[in-house]
Amino acid sequence: MKRSRAELAAHLMKAARGADLPLAVCEDLYSAAFYLSAADVARIALDMGQGGPELGALMIALDEVECGRPVPLSSSLATALAAARGWRLQDGRKIRDVPERPGGPLEISDGVWEQLDHFAARTYVPESEESRSRGAGAGAGAIDND
Secondary structure (H helix, E strand, O other): OOEEEHHHHHHHHHHHHHHHOOHHHHHHHHOOOOOOOEEEEEEEHHHHOOOOOHHHHHHHHHHHOOOOOOOOOOOOHHHHHHHHHHEEEEEEEOOOOOOOOOOOOOOOOOHHHHHHHHHHHHHOOOOOOOHHHOOOOOOOOOOOOO
């Protein structure tokens, strides 16, 4: 199904939080959503299922590049994450030249979206009688005056 880049960004952030990835990684994924390909999204979903080792290694490598140490990175995912930080990679070095954002929605497979949904659902608060009595949820509570 086609997903807007903004929808993808929000969903990636929520899924990354649900996968217990560090907040900085979640924020980088949110920003990178505007540069990702559908294949990158599938790689991210798979990596989340394994605890995020590829994402963690990429973030460390990008931090090294940002500190001036050349690191050979050539994947489209690394390119998208660098663009999200405001620069691009060239020969393992940081170049202050942000690529243009690709336009339009992405075709994300239902299976990949469901994997992201699985992690995003971990961020939801379970419903309870107490939460409903305090006014949570649609139409909840004793008074509905809207």
